[in-house]
Amino acid sequence: MTEMHLRDALDTLKSTGVRITPQRHAILEFLIQSMIHPTADDIYRALEGKFPNMSVATVYNNLRVFKEIGLVKELTYGDSSSRFDFVTNDHYHIICDSCGKIVDFHYPGLDEVEHLASHVTGFQVNTHRMEIYGTCPTCIPQVTKV
């Protein structure tokens, strides 16, 4: 699973003429196998064992590159720093207001909203984003108790 995604991602790099460096390889690998929708800093700290000299700028630069070629999505929630998500099939996120955990879920039918929005506003629609906020099962007891 991870290997397949990684191989696909590296192919995408090759076919778009983006050089495959050890840092890029490692960042992609981490993004793919990570389930935590990491921040740039998460990635930086996760890889500083393997690349003691890597600069934060490298992380940001490459995340920008990955975004440009469509491998990665940037998630900007209310909190200070962006999170990054390796793009597989379309999914949405549900976020715990209490502990911040992000869980993926899938919902097929949001194309209709795009059509309506396009019709009402005259925009040419490209894409959309949606997030749901709530309390995760782990946090419900704490939040509910008086």
Next chain:
Amino acid sequence: MTEMHLRDALDTLKSTGVRITPQRHAILEFLIQSMIHPTADDIYRALEGKFPNMSVATVYNNLRVFKEIGLVKELTYGDSSSRFDFVTNDHYHIICDSCGKIVDFHYPGLDEVEHLASHVTGFQVNTHRMEIYGTCPTCIPQVTKV
């Protein structure tokens, strides 16, 4: 229309025990009558004529207060700074990728998504956000032309 919203908003302040200061009054008034979903800095600059000594911190503090009592929503898109939106009835935003314009539109049926998400993930759902991205009618000619 503006007056009504403003009166309601001031009532909300009173009933939640938040003091009504001239700065708060002006920030709310600006948020309500402004159609541009302003940034904190937009607000600050819009009011520096009326309040030459107002501090940016005041703007941020009060936007936080307004958010806490539900008068205002913070919109965090990809770009650097947050935008703020006075909460009236539920609406969504469609954003032009080319010029950044934000247009409101209304769509009733997203409760179903909340239910499904709740069912699949076990979360207790509070709210959601959605934005649509595309090209606005004004920008379509520029983007389309070869």
Next chain:
DNA sequence: TATACTAATTATAACAATTATAAAGTAAGA
């Protein structure tokens, strides 16, 4: 395989949005 060219990385500085702090000022109830 060696060479050369171009792009990527690093280290650092700069920047910009936001938040923290402490002192001075003020809204609103007694």
Next chain:
DNA sequence: TCTTACTTTATAATTGTTATAATTAGTATA
């Protein structure tokens, strides 16, 4: 009016992100 707790102000600090310039390293080509 007086008092007190909350707000504002001014400023400094913090933090996430980007720009710069020099060094390093992929990759195509011979």
